[in-house]
Amino acid sequence: MSRVESDQRIVGGRTSAAGPTPTDALPEVLPHRRLIFAIVSIALFMSSIDQTIVATALPAIEHDFSAHINWSGWTITIYALGQVMAMPLAGKISDQFGRKKVFLIAAVVFIAASLSCGFATNIQTLVVLRAVQAIGGGAFMPSATGIVSDHFGKDRDRALGMFSSIFPIGGIVGPIIGGAFVAAWSWRGIFLVNVPIGIVLIVLATIFIPRGVTRRTARTDLRGVLLLGLLILSAMFGITYLGSASVSLDSPVFLGSEAVALVAAWLFVRHSRTYPAPFIPFQLLRGRGFGTMNLINLLYGAAALGFGALVPLYAENRFGITALAAGTLLTARAVGMICVAALAVAALRRTGYQLPMIVGFVVVAGGLALMSTTPRGLTPYLWLAVAAAITGVGMGMSTPASNNASMQLAPDQVAAIAGLRGMFRQSGAIMAVSVTTTIVARSADPGIAQAHIFAAFAGLLILAIPLVFLVPDHRGSW
Structure with missing residues (x-):
């Protein structure tokens, strides 16, 4: 042969x-x-x-x-x-x-x-x-x-x-x-x-x-990676440092950290515009299509992903639920997401991107609002489990659409777009966790403070809905 x-x-x-x-x-x-x-x-x-x-x-x-x-x-x-x-x-x-x-x-x-x-x-x-x-x-x-x-x-x-x-x-x-x-x-x-x-x-x-x-x-764009890391790390450190009760907003450490973050952001954008093969291509950072989706992914990461890491802490702090039971609340969210995600993917060609994103954001916001309120007619655990499952259903609706919404803008750069999407979502989640833990650390009642934050996350998702109408909506074309 x-x-x-x-x-x-x-x-x-x-x-x-x-x-x-x-x-x-x-x-x-x-x-x-x-x-x-x-x-x-x-x-x-x-x-x-x-x-x-x-x-x-x-x-x-x-x-x-x-x-x-x-x-x-x-x-x-x-x-x-x-x-x-x-x-x-x-x-x-x-x-x-x-x-x-x-x-x-x-x-x-x-x-x-x-x-x-x-x-x-x-x-x-x-x-x-x-x-x-x-x-x-x-x-x-x-x-x-x-x-x-x-x-x-x-x-x-x-x-x-x-x-x-x-x-x-x-x-x-x-x-x-x-x-x-x-x-x-x-x-x-x-x-x-x-x-x-x-x-x-x-x-x-x-x-x-x-x-x-x-x-x-x-060649790997090490400078771009380091600038982005410095941006997120310094911003995160400043916010966390503010969490100590004795630290005020005019603290030199806090102001200095945020100043470093602003300088790193400026250098990162300038580097992305001039470097031949940047870590993140500059054209994927701006414009009605990419700019809008990046902002949506940042807000979505903060409200939908960031809160997930905080649910067990909330259950333990506010309601005294055990660690094992608190962990299963995230299981309820994941199950809710899995139950509808496959159907949402199958329906995308008919629905387009905008409708499932809008409906999903509203459902997630509803689950967050429910989680922030006092349980009515149910035990705290069941109340939180139902709320977590509702947020999972909303994520199952919106995630497939938001995953694909920017792909058709540049089909030849799918890998770069996927990486960019993950970066903005993770950055949003990082900021959400940093801000939340800082507020909780300064609060006299951590459970109630976190409830207010969940309500704010719900409002953040509702405010993001007008941005969805700026996303190009393609039906039956992919």
């Missing part, structure tokens, strides 16, 4: 004028494709769980370290920030040096940081280690996507599509696991549980994931 005939047999008769594909070069891995998918899925699952698992442990961490909630909240926000920074860099590096190598390095970093988090002795150390953990967790997605893309041939779209089901499942399982560890043992278990799973993951990946290929790519 000739080489061409062999290649055709391997990939279902498809050949490429540019030469063999990664799958052609590695025919022996095809029987192991399901195992490869399972291995990378374990990594993504661990990363997604760690986005929510800490939420139920915040009161326990705060108590053990005698830390204010505004500083212990950094264990959530720094993880989101680390992932925002790590994802684009890991994508570039995995193209240059190989997906398997980056995947294994990410696993080692994630597991080592998880082990260290489990033995942290103060809140400052834990926050730094969470940042390191986020670098490993953030690098999983681009390297895993590349591995699947390289080795699944014509089935890569289906395999990559299945990734979208992993993160909602992580959102369901994470809070429950976190609550269980806090109730039965210690918050340290939420980090230490990653270690044995991670060791098995590294062994399996070393044995069964092939080396793959490397590609020449444009």
